[in-house]
């Protein structure tokens with residue numbers, strides 16, 4: 053599996069897959085019984101567990117032609133329901149690095165952003181034509197370009213949207229709260245040098 | 258905007274820098290971790306190839322999942338065992354002190370950090386648990402954080418935060434006999450609502466607060482979060498210093514004198530500006546009990562379950578839900594409501610003074626027929642001190658079970674649970690639907706003395722109606 057997202061994200065490249073349907077909630081993305089866990093590691097295998105079981109191998113997450121895909125294309129209100137951080141974790145650990153859809157639940161969108169996974173949108177008819185193109189040839193290589201806001205494969209291209217704030221955070225690498233905090237390490241050092249309770253309670257200078 | 262309060266001073270002192278997006282990077286002076294919210298954070302560090310920035314500012318214990326009858330390893334529940342062994346591995350790998358079972362220092366995270374002298378005035382304290390507000394009792398700024406913030410604090414000893422507003426909860430007068438800090442805070446939450454404190458830090462101040470012991474102040478600050486305030490605090494004073502003096506991690510020698518001078522300087526200035534102030538009269542507060550499904554649905558012991566028309570329109574839907582779930586009719590006096598289970602413990606009321614208050618009621622009495630009653634000390638130190646005083650014997654003689662330390666029936670992550678529709682009298686902090694482990698279980702929150710009174714009568718009872726024999 054490719055490394056997890058890090059640093060600035062200008063584009064995501066790879067094969068794509070479709071999980072069709074309106075209002076797919078986080079309980080379908082990762083059923084509640086998988087939440088009691090000590091790490092997120094196993095979540096990739098458990099993504100869409102119930103849907104996959106029901107479809108006995110015919111779910112796109114199980115179909116051989118979609119293994120290794122990294123861009124997920126969905127329909128409306130994807131990721132609604134409980135706020136669980138586990139849902140984008142499960143998708144990321146399965147291999148997803150970007151999502152294209154008609155619309156996303158707000159918390160799901162935010163949780164994805166915090167992992168460096170862009171959730172971009174396009175109009176319903178546009179999304180349907182993207183989905184048709186993917187189904188017609190699962191082996192096509194796609195690029196989601198966040199600089200020009202296009203989702204494209206050779207010869208074909210669709211315009212996608214992402215609000216300026218999140219877009220800028222992804223492009224500049226500022227989506228990663230931990231890296232932001234770590235970048236200011238020297239200031240943390242300086243502060244610790246003068247923190248009274250770390251220095252025998254000598255008055256702060 | 259507030260200025261000159263303890264909150265402002267501690268905030269300014271810990272401010273690393275302003276972050277793009279408007280939040281502030283805040284240094285964390287003490288990071289407390291436990292088995293439930295830390296494993297995924299450690300896993301995230303590993304994924305990113307990061308390490309723990311300040312292992313010496315990070316302290317661990319195990320509390321939520323430990324059984325309280327037998328703490329023999331491996332635990333019967335394999336998932337609980339996995340959670341603890343994961344914590345042990347993570348602490349060993351990163352050089353973090355784990356106050357484990359049998360160390361003499363294990364217990365509920367919000368009980369052990371103060372008793373070890375780790376929590377001190379002027380610190381920022383963070384922990385992946387909402388009741389971290391407890392530590393504000395020392396004049397620290399202490400708040401609960403989520404798993405991704407636990408990761409951030411492990412990695413950088415700091416986190417992104419927005420500054421809160423400050424509301425002073427000014428409590429005039431004095432609490433009367435039989436009325437405790439728990440009653441006071443239930444009264445505050447009942448008055449201001451469970452969302453009333455959102456966006457605020459609560460400064461508890463005034464004559465009634467100044468005389469409270471540290472353990473009572475902890476009870477008070479512990480439940481600030483139930484009123485929506487992410488942190489609550491009390492300005493440090495001589496009572497704070499006396500509590501800390503001589504504790505394992507408290508400063509000593511010359512450091513001690515300098516510490517006291519510095520700590521004293523942190524208290525809110527006489528002319529400090531707060532964003533809001535609400536005044537209470539302590540002498541008017543009765544023992545308070547919740548009847549519903551939020552900590553804000555509280556009643557004085559001499560009151561009755563409210564009629565819907567007596568409530569503000571916005572409160573009615575929650576009340577309707579509560580009548581149904583609790584199976585309590587509007588107009589029923591809260592005193593006399595029968596209970597099935599009585600639980601004394603938790604980070605709200607599992608400290609020595611809490612057990613003493615409950616024992617004073619239990620002494621020479623018997624738990625009523627058909628009632629299951631148990632006492633769970635908040636830590637190994639509390640258990641030891643209580644046993645040295647013979648409190649365990651008092652409880653046992655009265656028909657209470659005496660357990661090993663842990664979170665126990667405060668929440669449903671260990672074997673201690675309500676069954677079916679059982680109703681508990683509980684000294685814990687949350688009465689949400691299903692909180693105590695049964696999807697239809699019901700919880701009445703109250704002080705430990707009131708729980709003991711309910712245990713001996715089998716129903717909610719005004720503790721002030723019982724004679725106490727504290728020294729018999």
Ligand code: SF4
Pocket residue numbers: 320321365366367386388603604605663664667668685686
């Ligand atoms: S006693 Fe209850 S509220 Fe306190 S830390 Fe344990 S589970 Fe959380």
